Amino acid sequence: xxxxxxxxxxxxxxxxxxxxxxxxxxxxxxxxxxxxxxxxxxxxxxxxxxxxxxxxxxxxxxxxxxxxxxxxxxxxxxxxxxxxxxxxxxxxxxxxxxxxxxxxxxxxxxxxxxxxxxxxxxxxxxxxxxxxxxxxxxxxxxxxxxxxxxxxxxxxxxxxxxxxxxxxxxxxxxxxxxxxxxxxxxxxxxxxxxxxxxxxxxxxxxxxxxxxxxxxxxxxxxxxxxxxxxxxxxxxxxxxxxxxxxxxxxxxxxxxxxxxxxxxxxxxxxxxxxxxxxxxxxxxxxxxxxxxxxxxxxxxxxxxxxxxxxxxxxxxxxxxxxxxxxxxxxxxxxxxxxxxxx
Amino acid sequence: xxxxxxxxxxxxxxxxxxxxxxxxxxxxxxxxxxxxxxxxxxxxxxxxxxxxxxxxxxxxxxxxxxxxxxxxxxxxxxxxxxxxxxxxxxxxxxxxxxxxxxxxxxxxxxxxxxxxxxxxxxxxxxxxxxxxxxxxxxxxxxxxxxxxxxxxxxxxxxxxxxxxxxxxxxxxxxxxxxxxxxxxxxxxxxxxxxxxxxxxxx
Numbered sequence: 071x072x073x074x075x076x077x078x079x080x081x082x083x084x085x086x087x088x089x090x091x092x093x094x095x096x097x098x099x100x101x102x103x104x105x106x107x108x109x110x111x112x113x114x115x116x117x118x119x120x121x122x123x124x125x126x127x128x129x130x131x132x133x134x135x136x137x138x139x140x141x142x143x144x145x146x147x148x149x150x151x152x153x154x155x156x157x158x159x160x161x162x163x164x165x166x167x168x169x170x171x172x173x174x175x176x177x178x179x180x181x182x183x184x185x186x187x188x189x190x191x192x193x194x195x196x197x198x199x200x201x202x203x204x205x206x207x208x209x210x211x212x213x214x215x216x217x218x219x220x221x222x223x224x225x226x227x228x229x230x231x232x233x234x235x236x237x238x239x240x241x242x243x244x245x246x247x248x249x250x251x252x253x254x255x256x257x258x259x260x261x262x263x264x265x266x267x268x269x270x271x272x273x274x275x276x277x278x279x280x281x282x283x284x285x286x287x288x289x290x291x292x293x294x295x296x297x298x299x300x301x302x303x304x305x306x307x308x309x310x311x312x313x314x315x316x317x318x319x320x321x322x323x324x325x326x327x328x329x330x331x332x333x334x335x336x337x338x339x340x341x342x343x344x345x346x347x348x349x350x351x352x353x354x355x356x357x358x359x360x361x362x363x364x365x366x367x368x369x370x371x372x373x374x375x376x377x378x379x380x381x382x383x384x385x386x387x388x389x390x391x392x393x394x395x396x397x398x399x400x401x402x403x404x405x406x407x408x409x410x411x412x
Numbered sequence: 413x414x415x416x417x418x419x420x421x422x423x424x425x426x427x428x429x430x431x432x433x434x435x436x437x438x439x440x441x442x443x444x445x446x447x448x449x450x451x452x453x454x455x456x457x458x459x460x461x462x463x464x465x466x467x468x469x470x471x472x473x474x475x476x477x478x479x480x481x482x483x484x485x486x487x488x489x490x491x492x493x494x495x496x497x498x499x500x501x502x503x504x505x506x507x508x509x510x511x512x513x514x515x516x517x518x519x520x521x522x523x524x525x526x527x528x529x530x531x532x533x534x535x536x537x538x539x540x541x542x543x544x545x546x547x548x549x550x551x552x553x554x555x556x557x558x559x560x561x562x563x564x565x566x567x568x569x570x571x572x573x574x575x576x577x578x579x580x581x582x583x584x585x586x587x588x589x590x591x592x593x594x595x596x597x598x599x600x601x602x603x604x605x606x607x608x609x610x611x612x613x614x
Contacts, residue, residue: 166472166491208598242498268601310598314494330595335474336492337595 075377079368083157085202086176090155093195095178098154104141106131112140115321115347122161122170136162142179143351152182177362184357190299192359196329196339197304199363203338204331208308212315213293215324216286224253239264239314267312270297320346333371339363380405413456414603417471417479419464423502423588427480434610477596477604483586484565488530494597496608497590506531508581509572510561511554525553526563535583551575
């Protein structure tokens with residue numbers, strides 16, 4: 071079937087569903103609601119705790135879903151599958167905005183035993199997804215596990231300020247803050263974290279040579295292994311490594327990644343490994359990795375829709391005309407029947 | 413081509429002078445025209461002149477690669493951008509100020525006049541406060557009884573003195589920062605890093 075009549079967003083959605091399905095992911099569909107209590111219990115996994123609530127017919131307070139992954143994990147034991155994809159709307163206030171928006175997301179989740187192959191497969195699909203959205207793209211990979219371990223050593227009641235400065239690559243304010251709280255001995259390690267930024271393998275090699283990162287070698291060697299495989303299978307120049315793509319939620323615990331497409335100012339793809347969320351939902355012997363594509367943003371790119379329809383003048387009887395229309399349809403044509411005087 | 417958002421006014425002029433000393437220039441910028449876009453084709457740089465409080469938005473929305481913005485405007489804009497350099501220009505402080513003789517005992521709700529509601533909310537996060545958002549002449553608010561205190565920028569303190577006001581607390585130091593669009597940075601990393609390094613040295 072010719073899909074050129076679809077707008078860019080719908081075309082991408084269709085191609086991504088095809089991609090995920092052909093790589094063995096099964097579609098999971100869900101309704102728009104979740105109990106409000108579910109988000110209250112798991113607030114620390116939401117980037118923004120504001121949700122749209124409404125009263126259900128039974129009196130329960132319901133919420134329009136601000137996140138899909140949490141609902142998939144909640145239902146994991148009943149799903150009976152470990153490779154899932156979805157194509158769903160979510161409702162949340164995007165970062166830096168003041169109003170709720172309906173955001174159309176399509177994504178995958180792998181829940182199970184995570185080995186190097188599964189990790190590379192998910193990253194490979196992330197790259198393929200970005201390429202389907204736009205030829206000029208970048209995938210930025212990060213490792214939040216290392217950051218969490220360093221932050222844990224600081225023994226602070228809140229690490230939000232440090233995460234904020236890391237996200238901003240803001241070494242000047244971060245150094246001043248560490249000095250103010252008497253943790254100036256950590257300035258050097260954060261300087262390295264902020265300055266690491268560029269080619270995946272080169273960045274990991276740089277970290278492997280740093281004494282301050284010796285204890286994180288297990289993470290780094292696995293990252294290097296992944297980088298080597300990706301170099302062989304994807305457009306490696308479009309992949310970079312840096313530590314600044316982190317969030318303040320406790321959602322992710324290990325590898326995380328963010329994708330950009332030229333022409334869109336916000337991340338079009340984001341994902342990572344979220345064992346913390348599984349653990350909170352009593353799935354303690356599994357790991358999980360996934361990503362979501364923000365399809366709503368694709369509308370900001372130039373539309374590629376091209377509808378070429380034949381104009382057919384209606385100069386026949388109604389019966390003959392509808393027979394002619396059906397004949398054109400069966401022949402695969404696109405057409406519009408117009409009146410003689412149009 | 414690197415697109416640079418500069419704030420209109422004194423700070424923008426100072427930053428442009430810095431770029432000029434680094435070898436970038438756009439003659440029209442110095443001719444006091446009403447143009448808002450200036451280009452140094454040879455060096456591959458384009459300058460946009462933007463209202464200071466809008467610079468962060470232009471950068472966050474990916475219209476410019478980098479921008480120069482006061483830390484006060486940056487915090488208020490609440491945007492997701494990189495903050496790559498403290499230019500140490502336009503230094504001043506964000507302070508809580510009140511009329512001479514006023515003491516905030518912390519026991520009752522307080523009314524605060526300010527241009528900076530986000531900074532104010534963050535500073536008074538555990539306190540019952542009423543924010544009056546104003547756009548200028550903030551010092552007038554406690555004089556006329558519109559607020560108990562103000563949260564505002566203090567440079568020399570002379571305006572405060574002339575209006576019988578005092579600084580109660582310094583909330584933070586402020587200065588001009590170089591910010592970058594996260595998306596555009598991922599595509600133009602080398603060019604932006606080179607420019608930032610030169611700005612640090614020169």
